[in-house]
Amino acid sequence: MIAFAELLERLVFTPSRNAKIALLRRYFETQPDPDRGIGLAAITGELSFATAKPSLIRDLAHARTDPVLFAWSYDYVGDLAETVALMWPSASNDAGPPSLPEVNSALQTAAKSDLPAIVAGWLDASEPPVRLALLKLITGGLRVGASARLAKIALSEMTGGRIGPDEIEEVWHGLEPPYERLFAWIESRGPKPDPADAPVFRPLMLAHPLEPADLEGLDATAFRAEWKWDGIRVQLVSTRGGRRLYSRGADDISSAFPEIVAAMNFEAVLDGELLVMRDGAVAPFADLQQRLNRKAVSPRMMRDFPAAVRLYDILFDRSEDMRPLPFDARRARLEAWYARVQPARMDLSEMIAFHSLPELAERRANARAAAIEGLILKRADSPYVPGRPKGLWWKWKRDPLTIDAVMMYAQRGHGKRSSYYSDYTFGLWNGDELVPVAKAYSGFTDQELIWLDRWVRNHTVARFGPVREVEKSLVLEIAFDAAQRSTRHKSGVAVRFPRVARIRRDKPAAEADRLEDLLRWVGDERAA
Amino acid sequence: MLRPETWLKPFPYGLFCEPGGFFIDPTRPVDRAIITHAHSDHARPGHRAVLASPATLALMRARLGEDRAGGSQQPLPWGEAITIGGVRVWLEPAGHVLGSAQVVMEYAGCRVVVSGDYKRCPDPTCEAFALTACDLFVTEATFALPVFCHPKPEHETERLLASLALFPERTHVVGCYVLGKCQRLIALLRAAGWDKPIYMHGALFPLCRVYEAHSIALGELRPATVAARDALQGAIVLAPPGAIQDRWARRLVDPVVALASGWMRVRQRAKSRGVELPLVISDHADWGELNRTVDETGAPEVWVTHGREEALIHACAQRGLRGRALRLVGYGDEDDEGVSVEEVGAQAETSDQAP
Ligand SMILES: [Zn+2]
Numbered sequence: 001m002i003a004f005a006e007l008l009e010r011l012v013f014t015p016s017r018n019a020k021i022a023l024l025r026r027y028f029e030t031q032p033d034p035d036r037g038i039g040l041a042a043i044t045g046e047l048s049f050a051t052a053k054p055s056l057i058r059d060l061a062h063a064r065t066d067p068v069l070f071a072w073s074y075d076y077v078g079d080l081a082e083t084v085a086l087m088w089p090s091a092s093n094d095a096g097p098p099s100l101p102e103v104n105s106a107l108q109t110a111a112k113s114d115l116p117a118i119v120a121g122w123l124d125a126s127e128p129p130v131r132l133a134l135l136k137l138i139t140g141g142l143r144v145g146a147s148a149r150l151a152k153i154a155l156s157e158m159t160g161g162r163i164g165p166d167e168i169e170e171v172w173h174g175l176e177p178p179y180e181r182l183f184a185w186i187e188s189r190g191p192k193p194d195p196a197d198a199p200v201f202r203p204l205m206l207a208h209p210l211e212p213a214d215l216e217g218l219d220a221t222a223f224r225a226e227w228k229w230d231g232i233r234v235q236l237v238s239t240r241g242g243r244r245l246y247s248r249g250a251d252d253i254s255s256a257f258p259e260i261v262a263a264m265n266f267e268a269v270l271d272g273e274l275l276v277m278r279d280g281a282v283a284p285f286a287d288l289q290q291r292l293n294r295k296a297v298s299p300r301m302m303r304d305f306p307a308a309v310r311l312y313d314i315l316f317d318r319s320e321d322m323r324p325l326p327f328d329a330r331r332a333r334l335e336a337w338y339a340r341v342q343p344a345r346m347d348l349s350e351m352i353a354f355h356s357l358p359e360l361a362e363r364r365a366n367a368r369a370a371a372i373e374g375l376i377l378k379r380a381d382s383p384y385v386p387g388r389p390k391g392l393w394w395k396w397k398r399d400p401l402t403i404d405a406v407m408m409y410a411q412r413g414h415g416k417r418s419s420y421y422s423d424y425t426f427g428l429w430n431g432d433e434l435v436p437v438a439k440a441y442s443g444f445t446d447q448e449l450i451w452l453d454r455w456v457r458n459h460t461v462a463r464f465g466p467v468r469e470v471e472k473s474l475v476l477e478i479a480f481d482a483a484q485r486s487t488r489h490k491s492g493v494a495v496r497f498p499r500v501a502r503i504r505r506d507k508p509a510a511e512a513d514r515l516e517d518l519l520r521w522v523g524d525e526r527a528a
Numbered sequence: 529m530l531r532p533e534t535w536l537k538p539f540p541y542g543l544f545c546e547p548g549g550f551f552i553d554p555t556r557p558v559d560r561a562i563i564t565h566a567h568s569d570h571a572r573p574g575h576r577a578v579l580a581s582p583a584t585l586a587l588m589r590a591r592l593g594e595d596r597a598g599g600s601q602q603p604l605p606w607g608e609a610i611t612i613g614g615v616r617v618w619l620e621p622a623g624h625v626l627g628s629a630q631v632v633m634e635y636a637g638c639r640v641v642v643s644g645d646y647k648r649c650p651d652p653t654c655e656a657f658a659l660t661a662c663d664l665f666v667t668e669a670t671f672a673l674p675v676f677c678h679p680k681p682e683h684e685t686e687r688l689l690a691s692l693a694l695f696p697e698r699t700h701v702v703g704c705y706v707l708g709k710c711q712r713l714i715a716l717l718r719a720a721g722w723d724k725p726i727y728m729h730g731a732l733f734p735l736c737r738v739y740e741a742h743s744i745a746l747g748e749l750r751p752a753t754v755a756a757r758d759a760l761q762g763a764i765v766l767a768p769p770g771a772i773q774d775r776w777a778r779r780l781v782d783p784v785v786a787l788a789s790g791w792m793r794v795r796q797r798a799k800s801r802g803v804e805l806p807l808v809i810s811d812h813a814d815w816g817e818l819n820r821t822v823d824e825t826g827a828p829e830v831w832v833t834h835g836r837e838e839a840l841i842h843a844c845a846q847r848g849l850r851g852r853a854l855r856l857v858g859y860g861d862e863d864d865e866g867v868s869v870e871e872v873g874a875q876a877e878t879s880d881q882a883p
Contacts, residue, residue: 016782
């Protein structure tokens with residue numbers, strides 16, 4: 001537990017992505033099994049035990065500390081678990097702190113009524129950093145400041161690149177804590193874990209944004225075109241071992257879309273866009289948002305916001321891996337498969353016939369449906385490659401003046417919004433750090449504001465007067481009218497009329513746009 | 529016994545001993561001052577006559593200049609008593625920084641100890657705190673909240689060295705206050721086996737030289753300014769706390785920014801300073817030490833000069849001790865302020881040499 005607490009402590013303060021990876025890597029390299037596997041599960045959010053309520057911590061504190069001193073201390077520190085971790089009477093038990101597996105198994109099995117005594121015993125045996133990690137863990141408030149993806153990259157680096165993060169991703173959902181088979185494979189002590197029939201996630205193939213400069217060199221005849229729909233990219237995995245609906249970030253979102261899962265009575269892995277559709281027409285993204293991030297979904301929600309999937313690609317037909325095939329061949333297989341299986345709640349993405357790029361540009365400009373974001377160009381001969389390989393797939397957005405930025409800070413609003421965190425500062429990646437580029441306080445609905453406010457409160461990592469610094473994990477699409485060079489801003493660029501276009505809960509922060517992406521729009525003005 | 533409040537009077541700008549006619553650590557120029565230690569909030573320039581430990585006077589001259597350190601300067605060695613206006617006065621070590629003293633006064637059958645800033649944790653760069661029984665103990669309360677429980681300083685330097693091992697290509701810039709923290713950190717690193725040169729911001733050199741003149745070995749110290757950036761890869765660079773976030777530090781190679789301060793115990797404080805590696809090293813007593821010291825002096829009455837006085841007085845009251853908040857103005861913790869005026873001056877002088 002000491003090493004895990006130290007890791008968390010450093011991750012919280014480390015801004016750079018590479019440094020976080022190095023910290024994770026050292027942790028995995030130096031800790032024994034099964035400790036590191038439980039640590040990995042805690043970082044990737046795969047631990048499952050009933051979490052304790054903050055009142056448990058408060059009650060423990062009241063039993064051990066002076067109430068006046070506790071109140072002053074809490075007021076000063078600003079975080080309940082941290083206050084208790086720091087002011088808990090110092091280690092009175094020389095047994096040493098519990099190990100992470102010990103904590104995990106106790107939390108899995110302990111009766112609720114025994115929990116306070118167990119936790120108090122652990123706190124007695126620990127120093128403040130371990131106490132804090134324990135308290136955050138048992139209340140489910142563990143914010144590690146590192147994504148599951150970073151952990152997988154760290155594991156990949158342990159192999160010196162022999163095993164890529166995407167390869168780890170592919171076996172991940174077939175594994176369980178403490179991941180001993182995974183570590184054995186990483187350390188060349190065992191074979192690659194065989195997910196067999198487990199419905200594992202396969203990393204998605206992503207498209208590069210198309211720049212005017214790229215357009216010139218493009219050979220129209222080598223490419224196929226499809227509409228880019230304004231939903232969320234998903235992967236449907238249906239095997240003999242189970243059915244899963246994954247977001248592009250490998251989150252399992254099956255439980256939020258039971259009607260899609262029910263429709264997956266086939267054996268295949270498919271790539272598509274999750275949309276709300278009524279009578280074959282795609283509803284605005286806001287409708288889909290009603291359905292996202294829900295643990296359970298009511299029949300009424302399913303009726304009012306019916307979900308569907310527009311299929312783009314086929315990755316597996318039964319156990320046959322289609323990914324090495326060229327796009328044209330996969331498309332033919334997808335069409336044949338669709339005709340044969342005729343799955344409910346799914347349709348095929350339309351292929352757009354065109355002869356030249358100018359013709360395509362015109363179709364793009366004239367696209368009427370609001371749910372069309374632009375075009376995707378795919379090389380006819382492109383295999384399905386995980387990640388964002390350059391030159392194979394391009395996304396050609398209709399409205400270029402948007403960026404996907406990461407929320408960094410939030411502040412209370414004014415007037416009727418003064419009780420909500422409604423003013424946000426957003427950043428883009430520069431190297432592996434985020435640089436603030438814009439502040440926005442409009443563009444969202446009242447419902448979205450309530451959601452954003454709650455998100456800010458639950459993901460605060462620090463407070464400075466009225467400003468909260470939040471965990472850097474929420475991506476928002478920011479629309480703006482123009483970008484200009486600025487010496488007053490640290491980023492070197494100022495954006496005009498930035499507003500929140502939508503909340504991108506599906507997008508991992510690491511995939512938000514980079515500062516270069518914004519700098520490209522400098523001078524490119526649009527009417528407001 | 530004459531009650532101490534009849535002859536020892538707190539003014540907003542310092543504690544005044546009426547029969548002796550002197551102030552202790554006054555924050556504005558006075559006729560006669562006894563100075564507990566050379567931190568700038570306690571040792572102000574411009575007093576006519578100054579009495580202090582020899583090391584404190586040497587540090588004051590180095591910081592303030594020969595003439596501003598006091599019109600007349602009287603060094604008083606440890607434990608040597610003198611009588612001023614009927615008050616018997618001597619100095620005992622406070623363990624805070626080199627030369628830091630507690631002022632012991634006896635008058636009319638009453639003994640008062642004014643601790644100044646102090647700590648109980650061993651520090652190789654200064655004389656250890658000497659416990660003196662008394663009727664009234666006047667204490668600081670900088671870290672007087674139960675959340676402040678300083679870890680062993682060796683544990684913190686170990687964390688710094690572990691970070692250097694993990695990131696051997698990154699320069700580790702450690703913010704540390706120019707007087708006391710800097711030299712203690714160097715001594716701790718030397719004790720932990722770091723025998724490579726330690727690089728420093730120009731503002732840190734003058735006081736290190738005073739420490740060395742008092743036989744405190746600091747090993748090889750090099751200016752971070754002259755050395756090539758490459759030589760600083762994997763090196764430890766010390767700088768005043770105010771310099772770690774400015775351009776000076778950003779010009780280093782992918783720096784790990786650390787800060788050595790008792791405030792680093794609280795995450796929010798570390799975050800707000802933009803610190804990547806918070807090191808909890810303090811030259812002040814923590815909550816446990818403050819309460820233990822109060823108890824060990826045997827004093828039934830405690831006056832608190834500055835800090836979180838309400839918490840300490842509350843805790844003392846629960847043990848049946850009388851507490852009084854003096855609310856003296858102008859004292860702080862040396863780490864707590866972003867940059868002191870002195871530091872700004874020193875930085876301005878040296879910034880052109882930055883790497
Ligand atoms: Zn001091």
